[in-house]
Amino acid sequence: MTSSRNRRADAQRSRAAILDAAVQVLNTRPDASVEAIAAAAGVTRQTVYAHFPSRERLLAAVLDRLTEETVAEMDAADLEVGPAADALLRLIDAGARTAGRHPVLLQKISALPVSPQGDQERHTAVADRLKRIIQRGQRTGEFDDRLPPDWLVAVTIKLAHTASEERDAGRLTGEEADELLRTSLFRLLGAK
Amino acid sequence: MTSSRNRRADAQRSRAAILDAAVQVLNTRPDASVEAIAAAAGVTRQTVYAHFPSRERLLAAVLDRLTEETVAEMDAADLEVGPAADALLRLIDAGARTAGRHPVLLQKISALPVSPQGDQERHTAVADRLKRIIQRGQRTGEFDDRLPPDWLVAVTIKLAHTASEERDAGRLTGEEADELLRTSLFRLLGAK
DNA sequence: GTCATCTCTTACACCTTGTCAAAGTTGTTA
DNA sequence: TAACAACTTTGACAAGGTGTAAGAGATGAC
Numbered sequence: 001m002t003s004s005r006n007r008r009a010d011a012q013r014s015r016a017a018i019l020d021a022a023v024q025v026l027n028t029r030p031d032a033s034v035e036a037i038a039a040a041a042g043v044t045r046q047t048v049y050a051h052f053p054s055r056e057r058l059l060a061a062v063l064d065r066l067t068e069e070t071v072a073e074m075d076a077a078d079l080e081v082g083p084a085a086d087a088l089l090r091l092i093d094a095g096a097r098t099a100g101r102h103p104v105l106l107q108k109i110s111a112l113p114v115s116p117q118g119d120q121e122r123h124t125a126v127a128d129r130l131k132r133i134i135q136r137g138q139r140t141g142e143f144d145d146r147l148p149p150d151w152l153v154a155v156t157i158k159l160a161h162t163a164s165e166e167r168d169a170g171r172l173t174g175e176e177a178d179e180l181l182r183t184s185l186f187r188l189l190g191a192k
Numbered sequence: 193m194t195s196s197r198n199r200r201a202d203a204q205r206s207r208a209a210i211l212d213a214a215v216q217v218l219n220t221r222p223d224a225s226v227e228a229i230a231a232a233a234g235v236t237r238q239t240v241y242a243h244f245p246s247r248e249r250l251l252a253a254v255l256d257r258l259t260e261e262t263v264a265e266m267d268a269a270d271l272e273v274g275p276a277a278d279a280l281l282r283l284i285d286a287g288a289r290t291a292g293r294h295p296v297l298l299q300k301i302s303a304l305p306v307s308p309q310g311d312q313e314r315h316t317a318v319a320d321r322l323k324r325i326i327q328r329g330q331r332t333g334e335f336d337d338r339l340p341p342d343w344l345v346a347v348t349i350k351l352a353h354t355a356s357e358e359r360d361a362g363r364l365t366g367e368e369a370d371e372l373l374r375t376s377l378f379r380l381l382g383a384k
Numbered sequence: 385g386t387c388a389t390c391t392c393t394t395a396c397a398c399c400t401t402g403t404c405a406a407a408g409t410t411g412t413t414a
Numbered sequence: 415t416a417a418c419a420a421c422t423t424t425g426a427c428a429a430g431g432t433g434t435a436a437g438a439g440a441t442g443a444c
């Protein structure tokens with residue numbers, strides 16, 4: 001739904017290089033300067049400003065890119081197929097995998113002053129897919145339907161984050177985190 | 193366990209004024225400059241630096257103060273008394289009340305580059321109280337004991353945050369949020 | 385090959401953090 | 415109450431960040 005209509009191939013390459021560099025640099029140093037990002041992209045700071053009007057908008061574009069990545073990986077996971085519980089776990093796994101590739105970035109940047117509106121759009125992109133699975137599970141009776149889907153969506157995302165954090169902090173192994181997350185989710189959803 | 197040994201009354205007043213101002217200013221503008229905070233405290237920027245070696249340490253001190261506040265309110269809630277489920281709800285209520293007084297600040301600052309160590313200490317202060325209740329509930333059979341207390345602590349905190357956010361975002365009323373939180377927590381804890 | 389587009393260089397204004405030194409002021413203590 | 419130490423203020427500085435601007439140079443598109 002966007003942008004690059006009639007842009008020179010040159011410009012598109014620059015934009016992509018900047019975004020790539022931003023993802024990489026910000027992932028190890030979330031407060032990196034525009035200068036540093038430009039340098040990593042092999043470009044001048046002014047060129048960055050030619051593509052993104054401000055640092056904030058650049059960060060927003062980075063988040064958009066990561067969200068697209070995540071959504072794509074989720075959509076490759078055949079969410080409409082099989083038991084809702086399995087689809088749910090596949091979706092969470094897809095999300096965790098892409099998020100795991102950019103741990104620092106997602107941890108630090110997501111909580112920063114980006115746009116509240118864009119934040120909403122990014123959120124709904126993945127939330128919608130989650131909601132569809134939960135609703136399907138409630139329709140088929142796999143999940144209890146006494147809790148509203150929107151609430152369960154929010155809670156599921158938070159639980160997944162919790163599991164990731166506990167694993168990253170070394171308080172749980174990967175298997176422990178997976179198991180606890182699965183058990184907790186099923187209790188919440190009233191699965192089975 | 194700290195600091196102000198033999199400090200002039202003057203200095204203590206300044207320090208308190210700075211922290212008060214910081215809480216107030218940062219709550220409406222989380223990225224306020226040290227200058228702005230100093231001005232709100234009726235003090236020069238250099239005076240702030242006389243008390244706190246850096247902006248970061250000032251923010252850490254602010255978080256410490258809010259944590260103390262929260263912990264105090266929690267300890268006033270008779271957590272060792274009555275059914276664990278009730279104590280749990282009282283604790284969450286105490287936390288939500290103090291956190292509700294500084295919504296922006298807690299939302300934005302907590303995720304910022306403060307110290308990872310101090311962050312841990314702050315976290316354990318409230319987590320310990322939560323953990324004690326959960327363990328008591330598991331001992332008495334009020335709660336299921338198949339999930340480890342540390343995990344349940346982390347999840348409970350996250351659920352409480354979720355409820356607050358959904359309420360703040362206008363997607364739930366206060367009562368709805370309370371009810372959903374209660375139901376979800378009890379499912380997770382295997383209450384009853 | 386021309387032209388519009390994109391990039392680079394250089395430069396600037398402004399803000400913020402952190403540091404320093406010297407001159408004030410105020411609390412404490414004798 | 416006088417003297418001293420502790421605290422605050424004023425003024426100034428360096429370093430580094432964001433955002434803007436103009437003009438010269440390079441390069442893709444047609």
